Amino acid sequence: MSRGDGPQSYFQNSYYQRSINCKTFCIADWGCSVGPNMFIAMESIVQALELKFHTQHPIQSHPSLDFQVFFNDQTENDFNTLFRNLPISRDFHDCLLSKSSLHIWHASYALNWLSKIPEEVMDPKSPAWNKDAIDCTKFAKENDMDTFLNAGARELAAGGLLTIILVGLPADGILFFQTATGLAYDLLSSCLVDLAKKKLSHLLYVLISKEKVEAFNLPLNYPSIKDMEELLGRSESFSIERLETISNHAKQKPTVQFAVSTIRAFMVEQIKEHFGGKIVY
DSSP, X not given: OOOSSSTTSTGGGOHHHHHTSOOEXXXXXXXXXXXXXXXXXXXXXXXXXXXXHHHHSOTTTOOOOEEEEEEEOOTTSOHHHHHHTOSSOOOTTSOOSOTTXXXXXXXXXXXXXXXXXXXXXXXXXXXXXXXXXXXOGGGOOSHHHHHHHHHHHHHEEEEEEEEEEOOOOSSTTOOGGGSHHHHHHHHHHHHHHHHHXXXXXXXXXXXXXXXXXXXXXXXXXXXXXXXXXXXHHHOSSOOOSOOOOOOOOOSSOOOHHHHHHHHHHHHHHHHHHHHOGXXXX
């Protein structure tokens, strides 16, 4: 092979050879258990491969390199503990897969969840302080959706399809607290405030203090159709093929028990995590 990087060199005339090389390294750990030893081993492998790759391929020819790591063990393995121990915290808003590795990306209700609660919502000195309310959808930022769309543009192949299903505001001009979901949140919020005021017992007061109620927020966002059109319209990578609303065609009105069961199933783990398990019966 011709040495150097001149116009007649192999380096400048090996495009086809480079194009068929795998740009994604796939690594598998068999019998991964729950870590952390396995993370140390995987990190060492990735670092060694990156060093070797960039030594042989200048950054100008290969600006980035993807790694996919597969963790395998018995089905009884505690994979929840495994992924909670990951050194780097990642969520579905950001890039998780290799470039152009997907043809269809489907997200149902997931994007109603924010990656984190907006900081100003929890700051008593901020005008956006939520205090007694528990929803923060009116303060939700668009950064999560932008991040998600950027990740989708990277991970979807050309011509790929992204489908998003969301719970949203039924029409422009309707505020969240005017919806059935918003009313349910307001009811739960008022119940928590009442519990903090009653101080039924010393234990209950510790679990449901005023400060704990004020610090409790659900990282949720409920956009309108107009919001989604504007967000998707700004994207240079996607075009809107279809955007439609799906109505709830329930034949009978939901009962109080149905509403309570739904809220409990949806929020009980967050309530227990924030206030302690003893608050839930």
